[in-house]
Amino acid sequence: xxxxxxxxxxxxxxxxxxxxxxxxxxxxxxxxxxxxxxxxxxxxxxxxxxxxxxxxxxxxxxxxxxxxxxxxxxxxxxxxxxxxxxxxxxxxxxxxxxxxxxxxxxxxxxxxxxxxxxxxxxxxxxxxxxxxxxxxxxxxxxxxxxxxxxxxxxx
Amino acid sequence: xxxxxxxxxxxxxxxxxxxxxxxxxxxxxxxxxxxxxxxxxxxxxxxxxxxxxxxxxxxxxxxxxxxxxxxxxxxxxxxxxxxxxxxxxxxxxxxxxxxxxxxxxxxxxxxxxxxxxxxxxxxxxxxxxxxxxxxxxxxxxxxxxxxxxxxxxxxxxxxxxxxxxxxxxxxxxxxxxxxxxxxxxxxxxx
Numbered sequence: 122x123x124x125x126x127x128x129x130x131x132x133x134x135x136x137x138x139x140x141x142x143x144x145x146x147x148x149x150x151x152x153x154x155x156x157x158x159x160x161x162x163x164x165x166x167x168x169x170x171x172x173x174x175x176x177x178x179x180x181x182x183x184x185x186x187x188x189x190x191x192x193x194x195x196x197x198x199x200x201x202x203x204x205x206x207x208x209x210x211x212x213x214x215x216x217x218x219x220x221x222x223x224x225x226x227x228x229x230x231x232x233x234x235x236x237x238x239x240x241x242x243x244x245x246x247x248x249x250x251x252x253x254x255x256x257x258x259x260x261x262x263x264x265x266x267x268x269x270x271x272x273x274x275x276x
Numbered sequence: 277x278x279x280x281x282x283x284x285x286x287x288x289x290x291x292x293x294x295x296x297x298x299x300x301x302x303x304x305x306x307x308x309x310x311x312x313x314x315x316x317x318x319x320x321x322x323x324x325x326x327x328x329x330x331x332x333x334x335x336x337x338x339x340x341x342x343x344x345x346x347x348x349x350x351x352x353x354x355x356x357x358x359x360x361x362x363x364x365x366x367x368x369x370x371x372x373x374x375x376x377x378x379x380x381x382x383x384x385x386x387x388x389x390x391x392x393x394x395x396x397x398x399x400x401x402x403x404x405x406x407x408x409x410x411x412x413x414x415x416x417x418x419x420x421x422x423x424x425x426x427x428x429x430x431x432x433x434x435x436x437x438x439x440x441x442x443x444x445x446x447x448x449x450x451x452x453x454x455x456x457x458x459x460x461x462x463x464x465x466x
Contacts, residue, residue, distance in 0.1 A: 245410075
């Protein structure tokens with residue numbers, strides 16, 4: 122009586138893959154719920170500074186982003202290595218901010234227009250000069266709600 | 277008798293789902309935006325209007341230069357000392373002459389209390405690093421939160437964040453932390 126027959130006559134049944142779609146769909150739904158759409162492709166390198174007293178940015182549809190940082194390698198030939206402003210998908214100057222804010226307002230519903238927040242995503246090594254200019258422009262455009270994007274300090 | 281419909285072959289279902297999954301993996305991001313909220317002051321309509329005079333003792337002037345060094349009321353401090361300095365400034369526990377005055381004010385829930393008249397004035401150079409600026413803002417926000425927590429724990433035994441809106445409002449009135457940002461000076465260049 123041998124328990125370990127080497128010449129097994131029974132073939133292993135194929136593993137059923139019927140539940141594979143279900144598993145994948147579960148993953149899919151998880152990612153659909155847990156993530157948000159990428160809005161723009163960044164042309165600048167941004168590493169936002171760390172801070173402790175941060176609040177979560179809610180209502181992402183009411184946030185317009187201004188990115189400031191050193192242009193990425195492939196753009197440095199044309200745009201230099203000084204920090205630049207990026208609005209939507211392209212490089213911009215400080216003068217463009219007012220029209221950017223105006224168009225952001227335009228694209229929102231009337232009753233939500235004064236609830237717009239501007240989120241400044243600025244690289245931590247940027248100098249304050251350019252940020253002050255941006256703040257002045259935002260004041261001129263009377264878009265006064267501002268959020269300095271930061272990372273939560275790792276405990 | 278109706279013919280049996282043949283079963284639909286669902287072996288490609290997995291492929292379709294995988295395709296969708298990969299599409300979502302590529303086009304979405306997972307990061308949650310966090311940040312420090314600030315409200316910018318509106319541009320005054322009448323520029324000839326003179327700013328209100330504030331007594332010297334009521335102002336905590338914070339200057340940040342282009343080398344990211346701090347000068348707080350004429351004293352060189354490191355950023356880590358700023359929080360305690362700010363708290364001391366607002367609390368003024370010894371009623372010192374050089375720290376801000378207090379005025380009696382009626383605050384809901386608390387009754388008549390002494391409220392500090394202090395004001396923070398923050399000025400940075402154009403050459404200051406953004407990281408330093410955020411750290412200063414962070415320390416000030418932390419000081420403000422600690423002051424508020426202290427008062428709310430004293431009154432309700434709860435942290436400021438856990439209070440309801442009316443209570444938070446009252447605490448805010450009790451501990452008004454005002455930060456005024458001056459236009460930066462341009463000594464450091466761009």
